Amino acid sequence: MTDVLSRYEAALTGLADKGLLRHLPHPNTAGLLDFSGNDYMGLAHRPELVDAAIKAGRKYGAGSTGSRLLSGNTPAHEAFETRIAADKGTETALVFSSGYQTNAACIAALLDKHTLGAEPLVFADKLNHASMHLGCTLAEAHQLRYRHLDLNHLEELLRKHAGEDRPRVILSESVFGMDGDRADVAALQDLAVRHGALLYVDEAHATGVFGPHGYGLCEAVELAPTTVAMGTMSKALGVSGGYVACSRIVRDYLINKSGGFIFSTAPSPLVVAAALRAWELLPGLDAERRGLLARAERLRAGLRDMGLNPGASTTHIVPVILGTPERAMAAKDALAARDILTSAVRPPTVPQGTSRLRLGLSAAHTDEDISRLLAALAGL
Template sequence: MQNSILDKFTKEALDAARASNTYRTMRLLESPEAAHIELHTAIEGAPRHQILLASNSYLDLANIGELKQAMAEAVLEWGTGSGGARLTTGNKIPHEALEAEIAKFKGEEAAITFNTGYMANVGTISALCGKNDFIFSDELNHASIIDGIRLSRAKCFVYKHNDMADLERAIADAKKAFLETAREQSAENFRGLIVTDAVFSMDGDLANLPELLQITKKHEVLLMIDEAHATGVLGRTGRGLAEHYGCAHADITLGTLSKAVAAEGGFVAGKQQLIDFLRNKARSFIFTTAMAPAVAASAHNNLKFIEAHPERVQQLQDNVKFFCERLRSEGLNVPTSPSAIIPIVIGDEAKAMHISEALQKEGLLIPAIRYPTVAKGAARLRASLMATHTRKDLEFAAKKIISAINNPVSSLRGT
């Protein structure tokens, strides 16, 4: 009886996903993450060798010999796992060395690491805010931010994407609601947090950090920035959004070590007191086994490599500029942004899937992103570039993408 209920429930959900062209499957890569990969493919006629235009490993560090060797040596020294939570027996020298390096890289007093960027967002937001607080969230924020807000039980006001006027309206509405429901309170007791992605993962555009800083000062609220797709990508040396704009930092800077840094984990950087607070209050830090020491050592080494090789950051930024200019020259409406994410909006989910499959047959892996990751009818190809893509790679990719979009009938047929 119970199995039949479960089968019915799951089948209905899966059938609905297939009918709406939102059913998901996984690809299997048979080689390390790099600009060129070998793909185990079930698409008839598609070559195994593909140019990868879908990776978050923006600086292509995962396959550098010296960095792989350093991680291998860390495994031999520290073993394969940590054996405990950081507050019991899991805290090892590589963890603390990594946190010191993150703080240095980000120009902050201190840092704390989490096992994933998702855990960093969930743990930080739910530790900082409670049911009597107010959070102001950009409508295109990542799911981990949304889930952190839900766990906090704070009152959430969602503002229009990158719309500073709407953000100020939301803060004004929240302050009014606070005073109306807590008449014994004064405006001084209002606690608010603005939280936003630094680089929005599906559109590739940037949060307006200078204006956000002005708003936080004006309204006496806190600002948290998630630099998952900004660290190692933005700024002259890859330090992120503040370096890009040449402005002050947010109160709380969060990020990941799994994208441009090419390791695993998440982090928060900021004042020492903030880090001490999270170490004592963030449940996703307290109640989990620490990341493997070798992983922490790998992230540490990779961050130091980025520090020593700012030219790799510049090469990524040059690739983005070249690729976007090439697409625009053929009439494609792609946004102007220094991030490594270039959305090519198709609209229809089925059409986006067919174009992606047609491109894979040409040796170009660029996935179709569909609902619920983006809004219905806003399906797109999400190109993400790496520092090691050559001009030849990017010229080939641009040519194939333009051809597939301008000739949708032949693309759908795979010809």
């Protein structure tokens, strides 16, 4: 027993030696200026969401009481799924308790080699989120990783394996959470269809911010039945949870074969009703989206003017790539000393040599907030 604990302790010491030890931050009870969150549309504190949760709680209870397949299916879950499918242009949708769970549970099931009759060829963007990797690991699927956003490289790999009689699956985020750059979803889907591949797109960071009505980069694309659009309720929707928008066959398959769906209690009706309310608000937030993206552009220009590197960001997520974990931590601490909260992101979350501050902008930030942030960054 002691030996096990000493090994954990040694692992922690090893992380600390490399500047990679993680700590929970202090709760932000002092109302500090916060660029460390993902509440991109500033909805987490909107009274409408809280009221929707209270109303649903009174009607359906605080908890769902079981798996959707047992006692956990409420009209709140079904209403939200109907709305997601309608707005994403898919036949159906299915909700989960977290985005991480959604990816792990869905990808594991979709890559199942017993169902597919052979080990699938999995083509994955190099910078996909950890939860997508977990889905692949659970399915024991080897990933053929293409250079970040490089669809020529993806096509090269698809062609290279064209002769193999194995099912094909492409995995990508649409807005990448650590870099704030975007995939061309229409081109990805085109490639997928031409090569007979299933396309799985994670819209965690695009939902709420992009798309004609704010429903993500997939919203502007007529989705093929072989495209699965995943998203989260935890970021711009301001609540928690995840979903997939997909064909009826995929939904029925997940309901029957995804362990993470079958063996987990359904999300609370409080959460689902609040997320649905946020979803309903999105089309009315065009002005907020424009303001958010304009402030992100101003921040990037300001960073470049002072010689700092915002990478390839074109969205509301703006990294400041600093290199070493020590530089990233020092920058975070210096900003914290000025009452500004940011995230320092280090390997293995991002590649070696690209440790960074990750600045998550929100529609609730003001021009003055950006000025304050830039002034603080200038002092680094």
